[in-house]
Amino acid sequence: MPARNLLSPEIQATLLKRNFLELSLTQQKAIPPIMEGKHLLLIAPTGTGKTESAMLPVFDRLIHLPGSGFKALYITPLRALNRDILFRLQWWCHELGLSVGVRHGDTSQYERRKQALNPPDLLITTPETLQALFIGKRLREHLPQVRYVIIDEIHELAGSKRGAQLSIALERLAEYAGEFQRIGLSATVGNPEEVASFLTGKDRPHAIVNIPAAPHMDISVRFAGEDFDSQVRAVERCIDHDKSSLLFVNTRSTAEALGHRLYERGDVEVHHGSLSKEVRIDAEDRFKQGKIRSLICTSSMELGIDIGHIERVIQFGSPREVSRLLQRVGRAGHRLDTVSHGTILATGFDDLCESLVITRKAKQNESEDVSIIHGALDVLANQIAALLVEYGEITIGRVTAIIQRAYGFYDCGAVPEVCGQMAEHRLIRMEGNLLTRTGRCRTYLYGNLSMIPDEKKVQIFDLVSRRPVGTLDESFVIGWINTGATFIVKGQLWQVVDLDDGKIIVEPAHSATGELPSWEGEQIPVPFAVAQETGRLRRTHAFAAYGAGALSETYADDIISSMEDSGAPVASDNLVTLEHFDDGVVMNICGGHKANEALSRVLSILLTARYGSSVGIEVGAYRIVFRLPSGIRAGDLRDLLYSVDPAHIEGLLRLAMKRTALFKYKIVQIAKKFGAIDQQADYERISIHRLLETFEDTSIQTETYRELFTTIMDVKEAARLVQQIQSGETEVVIAPLSAIGREGLSSSRDIIPPPSADQAIIAAVKRRIEDDNILLFCMNCRKWKSLTKVSRVSEQPQCPKCGARLVAALKPWEDELIPTVKKKQKTNEEKATERRFMKNANIVLSSGRQAVVALAARGVGPENASRIIARMCDGDDFYREILKAERNYIKTHRFW
Amino acid sequence: MTPEFISGGPALLMKNTCRLLVIADAHFGAESGFSRKGVHIASNSRERLRRICSCIDETDPDMLLFLGDLKHSVPLMSHQEFAELPQILDTIRKKIPFRLIPGNHDGGIERFLEPEELLPKRGALIDGTWYVHGHMHLPPESVGNLIVCGHHHPVVSLYDEVGCSLRAQPAYLLAEIDEECAGLALHENGRSTRILFMPAFFEYAGGLDVRIIHASKLSPVSRCFDAENAEVFLGDGTYIDRLGRLIKNARA
Known part of the structure; x- marks a missing residue:
């Protein structure tokens, strides 16, 4: 039977009136299963009458449904879309004697009140406003009548926290209304089955109609x-x-x-x-x-x-x-x-x-999958608070039963843990299994009806040109921006002069490296598969076969051949190139944003651990820029690519991500959604780093990792890249900076500091001593002296006058003692000085530069220096000994 | 006198004729203050008190001196402080006698103290060293001494070639006071006046980078010291560098 004949005569008559002489393919296919009462996911291109496909059968039932209250909810992700849908459905509703209303952020108080007193049969709304329907007592009374829920543009919601929140809201609705029919309208997706499960929850059967685009x-x-x-x-x-x-x-x-x-x-x-x-x-x-x-x-x-x-x-x-x-x-x-x-x-x-x-x-219709979020704990916290505002008190068992009906939470056992966290920051109270709300719970919920991070933007203002240069997310600013800090926005380096009234006042800075990472919004990541195929195209040069026009083909060929002419290898799906530039190394690797993000961080973590210095990274879909201290070369990076165990990537990231800006930025956002930090919190004079440590091993941290490992980084694909390299499938070569390596970057920028405070301190002290002045004086001819920096002293200092290696390394202030050492007749005191200088020179003679370094340290004389050297340690341990001697000197000899 | 840097604090053990343990800016009750500003965390007082006790156990001092801002809320005492302070002070009292030089956050704390435990706001000379919280002008009698103060919560960040390698570590800053700027007469024997800024004991202190204390206007003394030659130490006494050089390196 044609779909049209399934509809009741009233609807058929209205169809004629509207000049719908023929139903579209989408409508033909979608109407029967909906009429049968099945939950349906309808995938079809825009403009094929999707809305009517869902609504005609729903209207058919609504006109026969007695009573008052909301009978159908039509949910869209966007207010603008609500207005549009209202416009389209008003005519039908009017003809059929149904009432329709729209309710979202822009709806007037008058309209809202009218709806509360006299609810429309069909309510068009957004996921966030649906949340608000549960709060008001009067509105809540209209929910038990709901028989149909239509979710439009469901692909837009299914992969987001908004969607996760909506899926729990539907289960909360089912507590009032019992089972209702669910209809999802979607654009093309790679995984229809999963999106359908998102619509219905784990245990409800569903049908899918898929019209390809x-x-x-x-x-x-x-x-x-x-x-x-x-x-x-x-x-x-x-x-x-x-x-x-x-x-x-x-x-x-x-x-x-x-x-x-x-x-x-x-x-x-x-x-x-x-x-x-x-x-x-x-x-x-x-x-x-x-x-x-x-x-x-x-x-x-x-x-x-x-x-x-x-x-x-x-x-x-x-x-x-x-x-x-x-x-x-x-x-x-x-x-x-x-x-x-x-x-x-x-x-x-x-x-x-x-x-x-x-x-x-x-x-070829190879759409990406929509990745449904599983177990988002901030969403869970949000919905637990919502349930408490709704019911006043509720047991953990009932909360768990409700949320587990939603697909994204079907195996989620985290309710007790999340409740414990919420009780910790006084959002709820927990007595055994019974949860009750606190005074703050309602305020929190009103401020957090939406799961979209409501980021305060902080303006960056250039003091010199007196112009705004951009904005940064507040969650980012609080953790990272302090006076004197430098950071990069829009490719330019800035130094913070002042933080004032929520504005960052900056001036252009000139140093080569930005100390602070920056975040230029959340960009659309290029998927792994796209990046790999793009790499293959670079290798096969099949631009024409891919449909490039003549102009495009010439351009692409020119780039490739200019690379080949200059002998530069072209990075592809099976070739990674490492190219030196002034501040470090560019790694050309076709991994896409998420895999490259994970890989860049794992490599930096290993570099910082090995070399004790910070590493800066900038990540794009086709390359990673590593900003490195001068000692680290491309070869070191290549060695790491061959030695890192792909199975350890996630573990390494888990351990070390905590130190990075990205992690801190995310955890602030999530703590806000958890209600641990208010949206409008004032962080002035609070150590945000110490504060975040209090979230260690809590569900806030768990959620931060979950989000990082799904939306920002892809560990699995990063491991695949590494495996390909280690199996020889992908080759790694070192090359000079090429046209491809020089191309612009997008996405993120971060600095990975060394893993232990100890390493950073030693590096700082080393730098201080290298920069210190030292006075070299020949104890053999006693005619040569030279004031120089420790960094310029050679491995074995030698007197240019007499060629002797008996050179004392003195503190600059000891210059005034040199004449006494030159004297023929000496007092006892002067003889002691001479003995001290001689001992000094002997240590330099036997231990060379190392002795000079020790002797340059604060309060370290020949006695101490020989003790330090006698310990025969080198590298960091040598400096640890120096630090110990300095501490001792400061404690006992100075100032006090 | 000789100081010992207690890294488990940060705290100072000053040894001269007696052993004096000095702790600055403990800020008990800060968590409820944060809560009013929108950051909700559980009280960490117990842990902070445990740290104080272990500093006492480690150093075996004759007396403990709080260098101001023992509590947090101003002008009103918070519920958290009413509930927690008596017990905290009692625990300490049972171990060791203590004194407090009140800071700008200590209004109303008298009610929890024995009369002898409260020293004057202007500071006090104890065993050859002048102690003061640091939020007010230095009194004339402090001149020529080593002055130990709190209030500024100094921290230092370290940088390497690429970027910031260690962020905001509690730090000590030792400097010569510019007597004229500080409104002090020169010492009659020409002895210079030196000041040691102590880091906050309080673990959530945001801190003020040593590089900007001089320009911070945080107190009357903050701009009256020789910044170029001031010396910066970490919590365990590790000497980092002269302040002048740290400022220069950060700009390079």
Whole structure:
């Protein structure tokens, strides 16, 4: 039977009225299982009537459902989408005599009150506002009627903490409403089964309808030039080609930069999340009316907001992920029977190769998996607080039973542990198995209805040009920024002059190395598989086969052949190159962001442990820049690649990540979500480092690791890279700095300090002594003396006048004693000085430079120096002996 | 006199005719202060008291001197302080006699002290050394002495070629006082006045980098010492360098 005939006569009549003469393929396939009452995951391209597919059968049931209360909830990730859906569904609801309402952050008090008194049959809302429905007593009374929950753009939620939170909220809803029917609407994903489980929880059966997107895509890749001017010209040519286009960019700053150049045309507008609602809606409306030709937008436009017909999607720079490309290009055409046109404008060599690979994968429908979060403990803490606000008191057993029905928590046994942590910071009380709330619990929940980190941005202000130069996340600033510190933002080095009113006042700095790491937003990581295939493309040069146009192919070939001409090896999927540059080594490795992040950190940890010095890293998808002290060379890195045990990578990272900025940044964010730190906390004069130590071995730390090892680093892929190297599958060569190695970096920057305080102290003292002045005086001819720095003293000092090696290493102030040593007639006191100098020179004669170093130390004379040397230790132990002697001297001989 | 640096503190054991254990800025009750500012952690008082006791056990002093800011909340005494301080002080009293030179955070602490335990705010000369919390002008009689003070919570960060290798370690700063700047007359025998800034005992102290104490305006003395030649030591007495050179290296 055709799907249409399954619907009741009222719905069929309304369909006719709406001129729906034919149902789309998506609707044909989706309506029957929904009518049968099955939980359904519907995967289909945008613009194929997904919303109606879900809602027609739901309407069919709603019109026959008596009583009052919310009967269906339609949840979308975005307020803008809510407005759109409301607009689309209002007509149907009106025709069918159903009431519909929207409720989210922007909803007026009047509207909210109306809903509380007189709930609509269908409520369109966001996951966060759903959380709020449980808090108000009156709203809660309307929940038991819920029979249908539709989650739109579920792929956008399933892999995030917002989604994890939503999945528990649905189980909390089931406590009131019993079982309800769940319908998820999704764009193409690599793992439909898992996303469906996310929708329904572990034990409920589900159906999946999957309508592929790829056959209807026409995507081309074009090289747009390396400099911004020619890129802008390429964008303009693209915009001029079609009547209407969406221009997708990856970051807000790119959107602003392009907007700045294109405003003058008068037919282009910018649209991104930081702009006000009014500005965005205005831009959408004008686009819909055809007053503007192109809209520059970020990921917020990926979702199905209706802005009228789009002829072409232009993607500026690589889309980084296959699913993102499919979703974005899918915005064009907007009918299943028409082809979606997309053009990627590549902005460099990496970008071009990557775009070609992603396009190839998109055509073959190789979408990435959505990785469902398992056991997010901050979400759990958040929902435990929510349950307590809801019920006043609840047992651990009941909490566990509720949360384990959600797929992301089905095997989660952490409830008691998380409750213990929450009790520690006085968010709840715990008596045996019974949990009760504290006064702070409600305040916490109101401030944390959302799992999206609500980061305060701290402005960076340049004192010299009197201009803001950017912003940093507060969680980052509190741990790392102090007066005098230097850090890099937007490729420039700054020194902190002052911290004032939540602003960082800086001036340009000139030192070669940035002391502090910086974090330029959370970027879209390039997946391992994409990076590896991009590496293969570098090796096979099959640019044409990948669909590169003539211009792109010439450009890519030129880069490769200029590398080959200069004898520079090209790093690929089976070749890693290590290239020296002024401050360290560039490792070209096609591992993608997450694997490279893990690998770079593991290698730095080993380097710091071995050499006792800090290592700086910058990580991208195709290269890692190591900033190294002068003693460490590419060969040392290569040795490490061959010697590190892939099985130990995670363990090493777990031990050593604690010292890194990344970890501290994340743990602050998570402590906030746990309610241990308030959003608006004032950290002034608190040692954030000591504070974070109190989270050691708590669920806050567990969650920090969980997040780091899933969203930032991929240990498994890093281990695979190492295995490939050690099995010989991948070769490692050392080479001079090449064009590829010189390419820009993205993603993170961090400094890994040495593992023990001891090493850092010894290095500092060593540096102090090397920088100290020492007076060399020949005790043989007694005619030569020279004031020099310890660092310039040779292994075996020798008198240039007489050639003797009997050279005393004196403190600079002992200069005044030299004339007395030269005297023929000496007093007893002067003879003692001479004996002391002679002893000094003898130690230098027998032990050379080492003796000079010891003698330069504070309060170390010949007696002490020979004691130190007699211990026959070298390296750090030698300096440890010096430190001991200095401490002793300070204690007993000085000042007091 | 000779000082001994107790790294388990940081604390100082001053030995002259008697053995005096000196602890600065213990800040008991700080956790509830943090809570008011939005950082919620459990009270660590028990652990801090344990550290004090082990410093006492390790050094076997004749007396313990608190160099101010024994408690945290100002101007009002917090619930945590009411609940914890009597017991903390009692535990110490049972081990050893102690004195307090009150700091800017010690308002109201008298109620928990025996009269003889409270020394004047302006500081006191004990066994040849002048002790003061450090938040006020130095009194005239301190001139020509070694002055030991708290209040500034000095820390030092170490750097190597690449970046910061050790962050914010508790540090001592020893410097000559500029008498004129500090409003002091020169000592009649021409003896110089030296000051030793002690690190905070309190483990959550954020600390002030030694490099910026001079510019910090944190106290009347903070800008009145010879920064160029001041010397920086770690909690265990390890000599790091002259302050002038540390400042220069950080800028290089």
